Amino acid sequence: RFFSALADVDCSIAAIAQGSSERSISAVIAQVDGPRAMAHVHRKCFGTTEIVELLVAGVGTVGGELLRQIHQQAPKLRAHGLDLRVCAIANSRNSLVAPEGVALDGWKARLETSTERFTLDTYRGWARARRPGRPIFVDCTSSEDVALGYPALMAAGLHVVTANKKANSGRQDHWRALRETASRHQRKFLYETNVGAGLPVIDTLKNMLRTGDTVHRVEGILSGSLSFILGLTEQGVPLSKAVGTAMEKGFTEPDPRDDLEGTDVARKVLILARELGRTLELEEVTLASLLPEEFDATGPLPDFLARLPQADGIFQQRVDAYRKEGKVLRYVGSVGPEGVRVGLVPVPLEHPLAAVKGGENALSFLSERYSPTPLVIRGYGAGAAVTAAGVLADVLRLVEGPLP
């Protein structure tokens, strides 16, 4: 079987030796054939699969859903020669660790009662122990501290896949250092879900640039919660009531001002701008809140919510005025010749962004090649299922072996 496996991959054998106990056999092959032959021989002789170790930080809605998806997909992936092994699950308090893989049924209850703690240093030690496989650190937190740890993790040998926007929307010098570290240590750093969750945004943009297209303008609706709120106001629902409904449905951050003021969209636009080669900081993104300028949005949350109905009238007037012109208001982030901007934009009804429904994201890429008609990607850009799937797709992108 050993020799037939070598023949399978068309590998010439230079010399053969057998151990005196007849328990071992060796073959000398050309160096270039090594990795290919080794992988195939192992798979064929021992039925082994490639082991990929995952260390998952953050087990909120996205992290939890990711574990569910891995648990569900594991048998199929194993049938295709890939053993995705979650070796550590951690939140800021507890952790579950198992070198041979944490059992993924009932992890939640076991994590709650676990007394172990898993820190970035533990991850580094883990990677340095150089177990077989290609360990991947998967960040499903939104912690800035965790993001600041990526370079150290990469230096220790871990690839990084992240749903956390903090690293890419932090200081520009950190952004650059992160890429230099990844390149020096030949580690991968993937973050497709940073913009548009499961939509193929970053990869599409990278492919355009790598193949020599010139991107003139990227614009999009990048907040599901704001597109939901604007959809309701178009149906005549007062702004304050629309915000309340979005809060109840869990579509907003606990403090809805984090959405309404546009910082989350600004982070996403900053990430897109940097992909396009721009050098800038978050503070340099031109940012206009969805709330009317005249409205005072400061103070504690209950005060803000009690005051919000005062904004309803002005906001509704704007919606109505634009409707008369055949336009709708969309909260748009854009990177173009005019700069990097986030704010409310009146959009004609026939514009692709006008049709974007509650909860959807949409991105439009206008380039040398996609011009005058842009490339448009549209679909749910938030939610645990599509975001976790985007993270899992990044993990699978890191894997070489044959996949379904």
Added chain:
Amino acid sequence: RFFSALADVDCSIAAIAQGSSERSISAVIAQVDGPRAMAHVHRKCFGTTEIVELLVAGVGTVGGELLRQIHQQAPKLRAHGLDLRVCAIANSRNSLVAPEGVALDGWKARLETSTERFTLDTYRGWARARRPGRPIFVDCTSSEDVALGYPALMAAGLHVVTANKKANSGRQDHWRALRETASRHQRKFLYETNVGAGLPVIDTLKNMLRTGDTVHRVEGILSGSLSFILGLTEQGVPLSKAVGTAMEKGFTEPDPRDDLEGTDVARKVLILARELGRTLELEEVTLASLLPEEFDATGPLPDFLARLPQADGIFQQRVDAYRKEGKVLRYVGSVGPEGVRVGLVPVPLEHPLAAVKGGENALSFLSERYSPTPLVIRGYGAGAAVTAAGVLADVLRLVEGPLP
């Protein structure tokens, strides 16, 4: 510099030896560090870049544009450690071959006057010579014979990137054998441009399936030429005249019936259906021509074109009748519970496919996760620039090193 490079990638050294001439130095390192350390040491000590050899078959509009894009991008890619080297350029008659890379300025004139011929066997011999690098066979032909050669090329060690639809829309048993060969020899087979040119269609679908989403329905406008012709008929241009204009602009095949009868769309839908796990042959795709059933589309091309105005009346009546219902006709390919179908479909004006303009493609993926609102990708789905860029993106997907 050697040791600092090893330190860079965090590689422990077990033993060191220096040759007596002081011209060589060796270090023993852990096996798992091997490939990573080797690549980095080479890059740092010799300033070397990773060499990827391309053998390009077919130099029509797509192949020619691909060579132009590679020529244009080469300096940028080299700066990122990647040396894309076109070692052979061939059409069915002539070829240019150069192990160190064919010079890409003025290749066209040199190819015309070349007396060399490069056959599939030459490619195989090339790959078997096991030069360093990872040779990739790039098929920009539309030849069935070339497509039938992929398994032999993979067995010889070549990865395959193709813009040619013939392999994926040929017999189902060949489709399966191709994948088995690729898996056995651990070669990659990439064909993103088979559906929607530069649009991220196949990769998006694969990611949905790999991460455990269930795809209920894929439908789309997959022919730029037919969407152009339908756009004109909506503006009141008679069908025969619209076909004539599309022919003049070079949007159709030399015989426009190849487009009008839907075979090209049927091939694309077949490819999508097989990605979704269906087992079927091209003949099993339910196919309706864009031309009215009553119309006789047989015979030599000039006769057909002379007769085509007879179809104008019936076609215009249909367009007008649907317009009264608020619908437009779109030539749609779909894979869903009802089967695998290609034909004219009346689509309400508010449907995402109704807005698709001349020359654009659009695909909609309805799945467990993207439901009730589908994921939609839209943009130019044909044309040399975007198709060649899609092929180049596939080539770059095969490459491991750090990329822009």
